[in-house]
Amino acid sequence: MKSSIPIVKFRDQRSACETSLIEVAAELVSFDPLSSKMKGERLRSTFGLLLQSGSAFSRTGQIRQLHKTRPAHPIPKPRPFVPDVPTFLTLIGRGLNKYANKFPSWNALFSLTSPELKELGIEPPRNRRYLLHWMQRYRKGSLGPGGDFEYVKDGQALLKVATPPPSALSDTKWVVNVPHDFTPDKKIPRKAVKDSTGEEDTGSYLIRPNGYRVVGHQTIAGPFAQPISGTSGAIVKVTEGMWEDRQGRKIDGGERRRAEVRFKKRSAERRAEREAEMLANM
Numbered sequence: 001m002k003s004s005i006p007i008v009k010f011r012d013q014r015s016a017c018e019t020s021l022i023e024v025a026a027e028l029v030s031f032d033p034l035s036s037k038m039k040g041e042r043l044r045s046t047f048g049l050l051l052q053s054g055s056a057f058s059r060t061g062q063i064r065q066l067h068k069t070r071p072a073h074p075i076p077k078p079r080p081f082v083p084d085v086p087t088f089l090t091l092i093g094r095g096l097n098k099y100a101n102k103f104p105s106w107n108a109l110f111s112l113t114s115p116e117l118k119e120l121g122i123e124p125p126r127n128r129r130y131l132l133h134w135m136q137r138y139r140k141g142s143l144g145p146g147g148d149f150e151y152v153k154d155g156q157a158l159l160k161v162a163t164p165p166p167s168a169l170s171d172t173k174w175v176v177n178v179p180h181d182f183t184p185d186k187k188i189p190r191k192a193v194k195d196s197t198g199e200e201d202t203g204s205y206l207i208r209p210n211g212y213r214v215v216g217h218q219t220i221a222g223p224f225a226q227p228i229s230g231t232s233g234a235i236v237k238v239t240e241g242m243w244e245d246r247q248g249r250k251i252d253g254g255e256r257r258r259a260e261v262r263f264k265k266r267s268a269e270r271r272a273e274r275e276a277e278m279l280a281n282m
Contacts, residue, residue: 093244144243
């Protein structure tokens, strides 16, 4: 509604300019030297108004074209826990995984816009907004549980409890993500990183995922962590709605109708009590 107000204003100005030009042209037919100065000033003011409205139209067109010059959003890379489109749609929940066959590839999903999603049949509009919201979060790296896992096999990540070496004074324990064929004696090759002396660090490293901690002696606590019986480990599986932003639910009709709905409930309860008393006294 707001965008239509300037357009109506410009149309009124243009029609006023056209009317003034017709009147000036009619007066110029009967040219009078004594009033030529006054007519010239009126003609200049009329042309100035016409040029002003035309420049306003051009500025509006330039503003509308600005969105076409914006660069396209970058396409992020898949992660070990999110290797493909069906897994991504399963994680964000709200039943969006039923649209997985509409996206032929990972790049196709992250290059679509809201009108294009509408053409594909992603309905209602709140589902399109939710999908675009999570696509933007994925680009920024703001992920849910398991987004930082490094070792994943068949949609499952293995977590273990890591303890410091006996020579260390600290008894702190950490939760680490390890490969499925990991053994305590096996070394995980670290990425080649050079220290200040120019020599490569040939140590080993394991991923410490966010949101998981050790409780008690060897229990791993965290989102969707399922303990493995007999070991100090846990499994995290790709589950429907792991990253879902839960929607609220209305209680007693919501905030606007809560008082009315509760009043009707109390009235019905009192009416039932009175009827029960009347039946008991009969």
